[in-house]
Amino acid sequence: MIKFDQVSKRYPKSQEALKNVSFDIEQGEFVFVTGHSGAGKSTLLKLIAAIEKPTTGTVLIGNQNISKLRKAAIPYLRRKFGVIFQDHKLLYDRNCYENVALTLYINGVTGNEAAKRVRAALDKVGLLNKEKAMPITLSGGEQQRLAIARAVVGRPAILIADEPTGNLDENYASEIMAFLYAFQQVGVTVIVATHEIPDVVKTPVKVLSLQHGELTLNSMTKGMTE
Amino acid sequence: MKKWINQHLHPLKTVLTRMKRNFISTLMMCCVMGVTLSLPGVLYIIIDNLGKLAGNVQSEPQISLFLKLDISKESLANIEKQLKSNPDVSNYHFESKDDAWQELKKNAGASDVAGLLDKNPLPDAYFVNPKSIDPNTINRLQSQMQNWEGVELAQADANWVKRLDTVLKLGKKAILILVVLLAFALIAVIGNTIRLQILTQREEIEVSKLIGATNNFVRRPFLYAGAMYGLGGGIAAWIILVGIIRLFNFSVVEIADLYASNFRLEFPSLTVSIVIILSAISLGWLASFITVNRALSQFEKNTT
Numbered sequence: 422m423i424k425f426d427q428v429s430k431r432y433p434k435s436q437e438a439l440k441n442v443s444f445d446i447e448q449g450e451f452v453f454v455t456g457h458s459g460a461g462k463s464t465l466l467k468l469i470a471a472i473e474k475p476t477t478g479t480v481l482i483g484n485q486n487i488s489k490l491r492k493a494a495i496p497y498l499r500r501k502f503g504v505i506f507q508d509h510k511l512l513y514d515r516n517c518y519e520n521v522a523l524t525l526y527i528n529g530v531t532g533n534e535a536a537k538r539v540r541a542a543l544d545k546v547g548l549l550n551k552e553k554a555m556p557i558t559l560s561g562g563e564q565q566r567l568a569i570a571r572a573v574v575g576r577p578a579i580l581i582a583d584e585p586t587g588n589l590d591e592n593y594a595s596e597i598m599a600f601l602y603a604f605q606q607v608g609v610t611v612i613v614a615t616h617e618i619p620d621v622v623k624t625p626v627k628v629l630s631l632q633h634g635e636l637t638l639n640s641m642t643k644g645m646t647e
Numbered sequence: 648m649k650k651w652i653n654q655h656l657h658p659l660k661t662v663l664t665r666m667k668r669n670f671i672s673t674l675m676m677c678c679v680m681g682v683t684l685s686l687p688g689v690l691y692i693i694i695d696n697l698g699k700l701a702g703n704v705q706s707e708p709q710i711s712l713f714l715k716l717d718i719s720k721e722s723l724a725n726i727e728k729q730l731k732s733n734p735d736v737s738n739y740h741f742e743s744k745d746d747a748w749q750e751l752k753k754n755a756g757a758s759d760v761a762g763l764l765d766k767n768p769l770p771d772a773y774f775v776n777p778k779s780i781d782p783n784t785i786n787r788l789q790s791q792m793q794n795w796e797g798v799e800l801a802q803a804d805a806n807w808v809k810r811l812d813t814v815l816k817l818g819k820k821a822i823l824i825l826v827v828l829l830a831f832a833l834i835a836v837i838g839n840t841i842r843l844q845i846l847t848q849r850e851e852i853e854v855s856k857l858i859g860a861t862n863n864f865v866r867r868p869f870l871y872a873g874a875m876y877g878l879g880g881g882i883a884a885w886i887i888l889v890g891i892i893r894l895f896n897f898s899v900v901e902i903a904d905l906y907a908s909n910f911r912l913e914f915p916s917l918t919v920s921i922v923i924i925l926s927a928i929s930l931g932w933l934a935s936f937i938t939v940n941r942a943l944s945q946f947e948k949n950t951t
């Protein structure tokens with residue numbers, strides 16, 4: 422469903438962030454993208470989410486070549502993804518509820534239907550009691566979870582998380598990982614960028630390792646049980 | 648359908664709460680628009696009323712019909728008949744050459760001239776008041792009458808009407824130019840306000856676009872904001888206009904009464920009111936449309 426073919430990405434006035442990367446991701450897979458800082462993990466995720474376009478090569482999302490997509494079609498493609506950004510990209514002048522609701526408003530869902538779904542999403546990440554709080558008053562972990570709520574409230578087919586456990590303690594980290602697994606269990610394709618693959622992996626996962634923009638490893642691991 | 652309505656209702660609600668929060672600056676914006684828009688409105692009403700006033704003036708344009716000296720009885724009867732049946736003629740009166748002669752003789756100074764002549768040189772004449780003061784109608788009437796059997800000369804005294812009409816037309820053109828200039832100024836002012844709002848919501852726009860917002864979605868609240876400024880400005884302009892007219896009528900009543908005239912400035916009609924408010928709304932909408940589109944293409948240059 423996601424296919425990279427000889428993809429290179431060069432930002433203006435910068436070195437190549439990705440060099441000749443090719444891989445496939447099937448529907449319902451759980452994928453880890455690993456690598457050192459600056460390896461190109463975030464770049465890879467942005468290419469998947471149609472936020473950036475490849476400099477060369479082709480990126481196919483469900484048989485759509487994003488380089489050839491009409492400008493007006495891109496928003497609709499982006500709505501298939503729920504993205505948890507590395508820097509959260511929360512809106513700090515809106516409360517938690519409004520932050521999560523934004524996704525739904527963009528999808529044209531408003532009113533009671535939106536309220537119901539926003540509360541369900543906040544409940545799932547344990548932030549229902551902070552509905553009216555401003556994001557700035559939340560802890561780092563809570564902000565992370567708010568970002569997750571915003572990403573999943575639109576019921577995306579593909580969930581993309583850029584270092585969702587970045588600076589969280591181990592407890593929180595495994596909690597969030599468990600959360601992402603749960604999504605994969607119900608058929609969502611989950612793609613997670615991380616420095617290190619957690620020791621405990623519950624399902625078979627695909628690992629894409631990047632080094633200085635080159636794909637050095639593309640393998641399936643077996644699911645381990647604790 | 649319900650979804651579509653909600654997609655419009657929701658940003659509208661957002662905009663209204665935002666405006667309520669920044670009530671003072673919103674009010675200021677509407678006042679600026681109101682004052683600016685009322686200016687051509689006042690001018691229009693003055694010119695419109697001047698035109699009506701000119702229509703009321705007693706000394707209406709007249710066409711003098713001097714008849715041939717040797718006019719036959721039939722021609723005379725014919726002219727009389729035509730005048731009576733012509734729909735453009737309001738009223739007319741006949742002055743025979745003898746009456747005119749007597750009048751001339753009566754006039755001091757002229758009696759000497761009359762004395763020198765042993766025969767009455769004056770022709771019979773009709774003085775015709777047309778129904779309309781429109782110069783074109785009068786011209787047409789005049790040339791029509793000139794061709795009547797037995798008419799020596801049909802002379803229209805329509806010059807001043809023509810002149811006033813020209814001035815009024817010129818005034819209306821000047822208003823049009825003024826409106827265009829002021830519209831540009833207002834577009835700049837509203838555009839600037841919207842631009843500042845876009846800047847403060849820059850992050851929201853960027854994030855929205857990253858998670859799949861269309862340009863329409865981004866545009867909508869700003870378009871509504873522009874239209875709302877327009878609505879407020881249009882209403883303000885209308886209030887100012889009505890206020891000025893009331894104030895004017897208040898003082899004009901005394902003067903008009905002195906002259907036994909019931910001249911009053913007329914309040915803007917329903918149509919004029921709707922036109923004022925609708926054009927204000929479109930102006931606000933247009934201003935923010937231009938501004939948002941420029942901002943959006945700017946954003947697109949910065950990302951991807």
Ligand SMILES: Nc1ncnc2c1ncn2[C@@H]1O[C@H](COP(=O)(O)OP(=O)(O)OP(=O)(O)O)[C@@H](O)[C@H]1O
Pocket residue numbers: 432433434435437438456457458459460461462463464465507
């Ligand atoms: N918008 C940008 N403009 C220019 N260069 C960029 C941009 N984004 C990333 N880069 C460069 O591309 C390379 C890869 O960046 P990327 O963010 O993909 O790394 P990363 O693997 O996500 O790193 P980290 O683990 O620190 O998040 C880096 O060298 C970075 O400097």
Ligand SMILES: [Mg+2]
Pocket residue numbers: 462463464507583
């Ligand atoms: Mg990164």
